[in-house]
Amino acid sequence: MSDALLSKTDRLEIGADEYRLRRERVFRLLAEREIDALCVFGPTRVAYLSGFFFSPTERPVALVLTADGRVAALLPNLELSHFQQQGPKLDDSAMYPEYPGGGSGRHPLLFLRDLLSRLGALGKKIAADVDGYEHRWGYRGPALSAVLEQPVHADVALIDDLRMVKSAAEIALMTEACRWGDHAHRLMQDSIRVGSEELLISHGASLQATRDLLAELGGRYVPKAREGLPANAMFIRGSNTAHPHGLHEAGAVALGDVLVTGAYGVVGGYESELERTMIVGEPDAEFQRYFAAMLAAQQVGFDALRPGRTCAEAESDVRRFIRDELGMDDLVRHHTGHGFGLEGHEHPFLDLDDHTVIEPGMVFSVEPGLYVPEFAGFRHSDTVVITVSGMEQLSLYSRELDDLVVAG
Structure with a gap:
């Protein structure tokens, strides 16, 4: 057509x-x-x-x-x-x-x-x-x-x-947005090399992903803003990742750098969210320890989400695990996640003081992070939708360390 x-x-x-x-x-x-x-x-x-x-x-x-x-x-x-x-x-x-x-x-x-x-x-x-x-x-x-x-x-x-509760049409748009956020992240990860410029790789992958989106979707894609691109990916590197919202830095990727990424799509005005922790070169024992801890905490977040519970109860599960099982409560800098849709952050929040009851159709990020001063930050973020029995991931990018190592 x-x-x-x-x-x-x-x-x-x-x-x-x-x-x-x-x-x-x-x-x-x-x-x-x-x-x-x-x-x-x-x-x-x-x-x-x-x-x-x-x-x-x-x-x-x-x-x-x-x-x-x-x-x-x-x-x-x-x-x-x-x-x-x-x-x-x-x-x-x-x-x-x-x-x-x-x-x-x-x-x-x-x-x-x-x-x-x-x-x-x-x-x-x-x-x-x-x-x-x-x-x-x-x-x-x-x-x-x-x-x-x-x-x-x-x-x-x-x-x-x-x-707060998304319609079937909203969830369909966010699912499509996740597809393009995943694609932008893949292009970015495949482009990173030792010596790559952080800003150039980020913007280059975003532009190529946008070209791909427009080529595939054609007139079905309806922009809803004057600024920004429909598909985006970025990363920060090294000890800068110990700041949860660290800004870009000039300079090149080096062997041993920890990378914390962010990628998203925007379809029909609705956003997605995807973040990954990666490593340039072979991960050492210290990196593997914190990465495994972060991944386990995120899984607790996934398991905590189901209708009838409150956002505070879900957050309490994650914080209890980080404190009692990991012994890393001092490395936490933020709550586990937030709702989103037309905006990157929306009410409600997976936070100890948000007692909103979780309902089917709500969409959250799940992103508990661990931040080791002067070393690195460790954070995956995924887009999930609440179902009648639990949750379903809409962002499908691999979470596993073997798939997130950049060749040195």
């Missing part, structure tokens, strides 16, 4: 019907909580509910949903045609010329106040994900409650709780 003849159902993205069902869930939630209108400012939350993906800037965008089922939006003029191309039909809208005013003499949130007035929401119960637009790219603005001169119930959980 030629790209020109592809129907929207063939494209790798969430369809209009699912976006409509998401908004209907919000309408019911508003009615149950006796909330008259909800203002959604977070760009990812706007996209989740409307299908409108955009590049967030200093110009506020807000989606407004009302308990009686109306959909409206605050938009800068420069995004109007973009919203019309992607988003649902609106019952009302407020367009402003520019930020901070574009000659209108009015802050954009005053246009939102006018919109809420037309919707009959002023003076009634209004909620929002956050109390006003986030401060990015030089934006300055008042809280929504100050503009409206009334309380606003601000709660990110109103939308983010709905995002």
